[in-house]
Amino acid sequence: MSTGAKDHAQLSDIFNKDEARVDWHDETLWFVRAKRDKAAHSLPEWETLRETASQIKDNVLSNMHEYLLQFEANAEKNGIKVHWAANGEEHNKIVHSILKENGVNRIVKSKSMLTEECHLNDYLHKNDIEVIDTDLGERIVQLAEEPPSHIVLPCIHKKKEEIGELFHKHLGTLEGASDPVYLTAAARDHLREKFITRKAAITGVNFAVAETGEFVVCTNEGNADMGAHLADVHIACMGIEKLLPLRKHLSVFLRILTRSATGQPITTYSSHFKKPRPGQTMHIVLVDNGRTTQLGREDFRNSLKCIRCAACMNTCPVYRRSGGHSYHTAIAGPIGSILAPNLDMKNYADLPFASTLCGSCSNVCPVKINIHEQLYKWRQVIVKEGYADPKKAIAMKAMDFTLSNPTIYKFAGKAGRFVLKHAPFTVNNKLNLWYKHREMPEPPKQSFGEWYKQNNKND
Amino acid sequence: MTVGLFIPCYIDQFYPNAAIATLTLLKKLGVDVVYPTKQTCCGQPMANSGFEHLTQGCNDLFIENFSEFDYVVSPSGSCVLHIKDHLHAEKAEDKALGIRKKIYELTEFLTDVLKVEKLTASFPHKVGVHQSCHGQRGLMLAQMTELVEAPFSKPLHLLNMVQGLELIDLKRPDECCGFGGTFCVAEEAVSVKMGKDRVADHLNGGAEYITAADMSCLMHMEGILRRQNSNVKVIHIAEILNAQEF
Numbered sequence: 001m002s003t004g005a006k007d008h009a010q011l012s013d014i015f016n017k018d019e020a021r022v023d024w025h026d027e028t029l030w031f032v033r034a035k036r037d038k039a040a041h042s043l044p045e046w047e048t049l050r051e052t053a054s055q056i057k058d059n060v061l062s063n064m065h066e067y068l069l070q071f072e073a074n075a076e077k078n079g080i081k082v083h084w085a086a087n088g089e090e091h092n093k094i095v096h097s098i099l100k101e102n103g104v105n106r107i108v109k110s111k112s113m114l115t116e117e118c119h120l121n122d123y124l125h126k127n128d129i130e131v132i133d134t135d136l137g138e139r140i141v142q143l144a145e146e147p148p149s150h151i152v153l154p155c156i157h158k159k160k161e162e163i164g165e166l167f168h169k170h171l172g173t174l175e176g177a178s179d180p181v182y183l184t185a186a187a188r189d190h191l192r193e194k195f196i197t198r199k200a201a202i203t204g205v206n207f208a209v210a211e212t213g214e215f216v217v218c219t220n221e222g223n224a225d226m227g228a229h230l231a232d233v234h235i236a237c238m239g240i241e242k243l244l245p246l247r248k249h250l251s252v253f254l255r256i257l258t259r260s261a262t263g264q265p266i267t268t269y270s271s272h273f274k275k276p277r278p279g280q281t282m283h284i285v286l287v288d289n290g291r292t293t294q295l296g297r298e299d300f301r302n303s304l305k306c307i308r309c310a311a312c313m314n315t316c317p318v319y320r321r322s323g324g325h326s327y328h329t330a331i332a333g334p335i336g337s338i339l340a341p342n343l344d345m346k347n348y349a350d351l352p353f354a355s356t357l358c359g360s361c362s363n364v365c366p367v368k369i370n371i372h373e374q375l376y377k378w379r380q381v382i383v384k385e386g387y388a389d390p391k392k393a394i395a396m397k398a399m400d401f402t403l404s405n406p407t408i409y410k411f412a413g414k415a416g417r418f419v420l421k422h423a424p425f426t427v428n429n430k431l432n433l434w435y436k437h438r439e440m441p442e443p444p445k446q447s448f449g450e451w452y453k454q455n456n457k458n459d
Numbered sequence: 460m461t462v463g464l465f466i467p468c469y470i471d472q473f474y475p476n477a478a479i480a481t482l483t484l485l486k487k488l489g490v491d492v493v494y495p496t497k498q499t500c501c502g503q504p505m506a507n508s509g510f511e512h513l514t515q516g517c518n519d520l521f522i523e524n525f526s527e528f529d530y531v532v533s534p535s536g537s538c539v540l541h542i543k544d545h546l547h548a549e550k551a552e553d554k555a556l557g558i559r560k561k562i563y564e565l566t567e568f569l570t571d572v573l574k575v576e577k578l579t580a581s582f583p584h585k586v587g588v589h590q591s592c593h594g595q596r597g598l599m600l601a602q603m604t605e606l607v608e609a610p611f612s613k614p615l616h617l618l619n620m621v622q623g624l625e626l627i628d629l630k631r632p633d634e635c636c637g638f639g640g641t642f643c644v645a646e647e648a649v650s651v652k653m654g655k656d657r658v659a660d661h662l663n664g665g666a667e668y669i670t671a672a673d674m675s676c677l678m679h680m681e682g683i684l685r686r687q688n689s690n691v692k693v694i695h696i697a698e699i700l701n702a703q704e705f
Contacts, residue, residue, distance in 0.1 A: 403500040
């Protein structure tokens, strides 16, 4: 997503100009977090499930090459054509070539964050192929010509009135209408025609089973199924980390995915695709796009355990108050902030700093990724690689100088308190970002060190 | 048993009363406390900003000041967590590791080491407890709402011993206040909004005081309360546990 040169702090500042809207956004996502809590707390074995899921994924990451080859062999045996893409560009070319071979220039696509990551829609559009996103939220942001702001709830940043306006403009609904039932019915009519007439369908993949060569796609709307069942060509795009060794492992992952995401026990549709039906062709595109690089980074490899539930976004007190677009990347929030620097450290140098390191993300993560610890570690890497603001580096060196020497520290402390007390205008001004919306602490008469010296002469 | 008292830099400079209360409370409980006067800072502000490689000066000083004690105690969960997770010294790694194992945040020291079951404190006010993230999720001072585990809280265990104190209910019992060290200026807009929302939760609950085991969160919330001309005050938990108001 292009946001000019604006970073997370600047984009958040813009988002926060409308405080009532921030409150609405925060409450909406907190509601989802609360539903997640309720669902998790209804299972006494919840923490065991998280631990089990985490260990299964650890195994996958350590044996990825074997599981990938096993999956490929089994999928081909089932009659699925398997493709390998080293990066986003290769992925886009493969998808395009499949469509060209089949003479298709209009397709439907259900939700796939991987295709967002690879900017597939833009690529196909440039090659004169029309893509209709069939997930309702994704269709809405597509009509608005915006990227999704959330990986599970793509248009969570939009109010129903705004969706009503969009539908009025694009789908001919009544002006001013914002009743969700009415609008959803209009979207259903609009999409039904697309499903019936499009000859190719793209879906994402939630889980791919090495043992059987099948893959599972989870949706609440059934749109992946509608697309895939009606199309002659089904293309499933997946990141290579989506593997599970055995089919029985789904019994863990299908239980935690949606409870973590929306608080539902399970998605309305958890569809298993194993082989093409007679007359249909089925393709899987396995995409690396930086994943093997991340796998090689010891401190960050287990970010690849992510199952894209978005629980970390819903719980993140920063995300809720800055909005998904402030992360200027396909995958927003805490998980996006540890994934994005792997792809482009310079462009995403701001994201690991868009956190207070409160740790709530790591606690809700169903596969136990230590997200907040990785944010801390990314900060160290980004500074060492030279992507930190030079002004900050100077300030930090000055801080190191002061704090490494008790005499200088005591002098600086006293001088600081003196300035606050006798010349408050030097800090109480708009150059001091603390002071913009907060008062400075009142300077005490003496520091604790000074008090201690006075009161503990015999010590 | 000799305890080395670690008073973080900003408490030393801006909140001496929290430090005095910590010292007095520990002494009252019969602990032999020493305050090494050459201490400065744990190095967290630099490390959390990505400059952990600049913290060696702070680390060396910390080790010099504190390695001799049986325990190190501090009224700041965040600084304690930083030392526990990141104190290193190539030349004295064993001493660094020793400190990492024997450093305690005040309420966990009172609960886990001294096993305090009774206090003579009295504080007849309505109090909102802010669960500081690094203390709660980092040091596990209290159970976290995200996890499916049995509830407990070391700060609440202690506050319940205080006469006259009335705890207020919060809508979000363990949401971050948005201070976050340099985050508070680097991400000013979100930081302030988080702080305003946290303060509002306490105000809606009828708090007269907001307390925490971490002064930095309280400093943040105090800045917002004072800008709003609110009568509600912040107070470090040590000051309540040491209070004699009737």
